[in-house]
Amino acid sequence: MSKQLDKTERSGTSVPPSRRRFLKESAGVAGGAGLLALGVGMYAKQASALPATAIRPPGALPEAEFLAACVRCGLCVRDCPYNTLKLAELGDSVATGTPYFEARKIPCEMCEDIPCVVACPTGALDRALTDIEQSRMGLAVLIDQENCLNFLGLRCDVCYRVCPVIDKAITLERMHNPRSDRHAMLLPTVHSEHCTGCGKCEQACVLPGESAIKVLPIKLAQGSKAEHYLRGWEEKEAAGQSLIGDQIELPVRGLEDKAYGDTRVRPGEAPSRVPDYVPAAPGGLDSGWKP
Amino acid sequence: MSAPTTPAINGGKPERKVPPTSVRGAAMRGVVARPGQEAVEVKGWLRAHKWLLLRRASQLGVLALFLVGPWLGWWIVKGNLSSSLTLGVLPLTDPFLIAQQFAAGQWPYREALLGGGIVLAFYVLLGGRLFCSWVCPVNLVTDAAAWLRRRLGLKGGKAPAANTRYWMLGFVLVIAVATGSLAWEWVNPVSMFHRGLIFGFGLAWGIVGGIFFYDLLIAPRGWCGHLCPQGAFYALLGRASVLKVSADKRSACNDCMDCFAVCPEPQVIRPALKSVGQDHPLILDADCTTCGRCVDVCGKDVFRITTRFNRSES
Numbered sequence: 001m002s003k004q005l006d007k008t009e010r011s012g013t014s015v016p017p018s019r020r021r022f023l024k025e026s027a028g029v030a031g032g033a034g035l036l037a038l039g040v041g042m043y044a045k046q047a048s049a050l051p052a053t054a055i056r057p058p059g060a061l062p063e064a065e066f067l068a069a070c071v072r073c074g075l076c077v078r079d080c081p082y083n084t085l086k087l088a089e090l091g092d093s094v095a096t097g098t099p100y101f102e103a104r105k106i107p108c109e110m111c112e113d114i115p116c117v118v119a120c121p122t123g124a125l126d127r128a129l130t131d132i133e134q135s136r137m138g139l140a141v142l143i144d145q146e147n148c149l150n151f152l153g154l155r156c157d158v159c160y161r162v163c164p165v166i167d168k169a170i171t172l173e174r175m176h177n178p179r180s181d182r183h184a185m186l187l188p189t190v191h192s193e194h195c196t197g198c199g200k201c202e203q204a205c206v207l208p209g210e211s212a213i214k215v216l217p218i219k220l221a222q223g224s225k226a227e228h229y230l231r232g233w234e235e236k237e238a239a240g241q242s243l244i245g246d247q248i249e250l251p252v253r254g255l256e257d258k259a260y261g262d263t264r265v266r267p268g269e270a271p272s273r274v275p276d277y278v279p280a281a282p283g284g285l286d287s288g289w290k291p
Numbered sequence: 292m293s294a295p296t297t298p299a300i301n302g303g304k305p306e307r308k309v310p311p312t313s314v315r316g317a318a319m320r321g322v323v324a325r326p327g328q329e330a331v332e333v334k335g336w337l338r339a340h341k342w343l344l345l346r347r348a349s350q351l352g353v354l355a356l357f358l359v360g361p362w363l364g365w366w367i368v369k370g371n372l373s374s375s376l377t378l379g380v381l382p383l384t385d386p387f388l389i390a391q392q393f394a395a396g397q398w399p400y401r402e403a404l405l406g407g408g409i410v411l412a413f414y415v416l417l418g419g420r421l422f423c424s425w426v427c428p429v430n431l432v433t434d435a436a437a438w439l440r441r442r443l444g445l446k447g448g449k450a451p452a453a454n455t456r457y458w459m460l461g462f463v464l465v466i467a468v469a470t471g472s473l474a475w476e477w478v479n480p481v482s483m484f485h486r487g488l489i490f491g492f493g494l495a496w497g498i499v500g501g502i503f504f505y506d507l508l509i510a511p512r513g514w515c516g517h518l519c520p521q522g523a524f525y526a527l528l529g530r531a532s533v534l535k536v537s538a539d540k541r542s543a544c545n546d547c548m549d550c551f552a553v554c555p556e557p558q559v560i561r562p563a564l565k566s567v568g569q570d571h572p573l574i575l576d577a578d579c580t581t582c583g584r585c586v587d588v589c590g591k592d593v594f595r596i597t598t599r600f601n602r603s604e605s
Contacts, residue, residue: 025452026452026454026458028452029451029452029454029455029458030458032451032455033455033458033459033461033462034462036459036462037459037462037463037465037466040466040474040475040477040478041466041469041470041474043474043477043478064471064472065397067471067472067473068392068395068396068397068467068471068472068473069392069397069399070473071373071374071384071385071388071392071399071403071473071476072371072373072473072476072482072486073370073371073373073374073375073384074369074370074371074486074489074490075369075370075374075375075376077490078360078366078369078370079369086490086491087486087490087491088493089487089490089491089492089493089494089495090483090487090492090493090494090495090497090498091493091494092493095477096476096477096478096483096493096495097373097476097482097483097486097490119369119376120400121374121376121382121384121399121400121402121403121406122374122384122392122397122399122400122402122403123397123398123399123400123403127400
């Protein structure tokens with residue numbers, strides 16, 4: 001009896017300190033682990049901002065979902081026949097272990113069977129993508145109009161020629177060259193409706209270092225559509241007629257025998273006096289020029 | 292049996308001679324211990340390193356299967372330990388990653404689920420932490436650190452509580468939920484080391500080196516034995532697995548302490564070897580990695596690898 005009492009007494013005094021120790025230890029451990037987890041979480045959040053020149057493989061889910069789905073196994077890298085894809089290493093500014101490519105180095109060759117998408121076991125690359133021309137890895141932007149040779153009036157056209165969706169994703173738009181005033185400029189123009197973001201244009205750009213045309217994430221490359229703004233010409237086409245009735249075309253005095261917009265000057269038609277307009281220094285687009 | 296020069300160590304039981312190179316013997320003489328030396332003398336070097344050699348063969352063999360592809364163009368296995376495809380047919384995926392994906396709110400394709408199921412079944416049946424000691428490449432690093440620590444006779448250090456890893460596992464899943472991404476995979480040294488060996492390292496050497504020096508200088512067996520949430524995950528998987536170490540000849544134990552010195556999870560030995568809280572000689576603690584090093588270093592052949600159904604004692 002007295003022994004039992006002794007026992008309960010002893011346990012009565014010995015349990016609280018051990019419980020206290022347990023609470024103290026787990027609180028310390030939980031605090032430490034929580035701090036570490038917070039650090040990891042913050043690092044993950046920060047590093048999830050993909051740099052503009054890193055392009056995900058075709059069919060990649062939107063970045064946030066992609067980072068939840070990709071297990072960083074590299075099977076897409078292995079099945080890429082052109083060694084385009086690579087896994088980010090620690091220290092690259094792309095999430096460690098995730099696949100990406102840099103268009104200026106090796107662009108996507110747009111394989112018809114899209115082996116990288118087929119290889120992905122987790123769905124980070126969405127198998128709903130079966131037609132490579134529907135992929136939207138990014139959007140090409142002719143970002144440097146000061147150094148683009150076509151904008152300087154030359155006929156480089158290389159980005160246009162190499163485009164796998166030529167004449168749809170990139171077209172050459174003919175413009176008057178205000179610098180020489182007698183030549184055309186054929187300006188490479190990207191159309192987001194067709195551009196897959198493969199990056200062949202960026203890789204092929206003949207400029208020695210950085211390219212004048214670059215594939216950027218769509219979010220960076222494109223503004224959001226102004227939904228409240230109705231485009232009259234689209235509404236007209238959809239309705240089959242103008243919504244506000246036919247417009248009266250007023251004649252332009254003094255130019256009656258010329259087509260609309262034709263500003264060419266025939267011999268003998270020289271303006272009576274020299275215009276006080278002096279062209280700006282040549283080079284690039286002349287801001288003084290009006291069509 | 293008893294030598295008059297060795298002090299009595301186990302009370303009323305007959306005294307046993309403690310080998311001079313063992314942990315206990317060396318401590319008595321004040322020198323650096325060479326655990327396993329007695330086993331080498333008794334059993335021969337090969338038998339005293341049997342499980343260690345098999346384990347290294349397994350670890351390096353798995354690594355070689357992944358490396359002959361990129362190095363020699365023999366594509367037996369593509370991918371890495373996170374997810375792989377063997378011979379173009381067999382998908383294998385790390386269930387730890389699938390658990391994180393679920394936490395992040397992502398439902399993977401059938402291949403990943405099937406591969407994850409195969410791996411899960413293997414470790415649930417055979418032994419969860421077999422992954423740690425027989426497959427995981429980080430084990431090579433932490434074993435090297437532990438070996439160097441023993442050889443240099445480094446004592447002390449501050450290791451966090453052994454259950455920290457379960458907290459870590461919880462937090463790994465919590466940050467996956469909170470960030471909606473596989474946040475742990477940004478820094479996970481286990482997948483990072485294996486991926487680095489196959490796809491290129493970048494700065495990942497820093498993390499691997501960090502673990503080595505952490506284990507060597509700060510916390511003995513700190514990473515694998517206290518912190519790694521992936522090991523904790525596999526330990527949970529293996530709670531009812533079949534392969535277990537048994538101290539079935541524990542009556543022959545001479546208290547040399549060598550098994551405790553080499554064991555990556557020394558707390559698991561005592562219940563089985565010294566009948567603390569259990570009668571049978573099986574090491575049932577899920578933290579045991581079934582590495583078999585205790586089998587190797589025991590000069591008295593106390594341990595063997597058997598199944599959880601074999602509770603016999605000899």
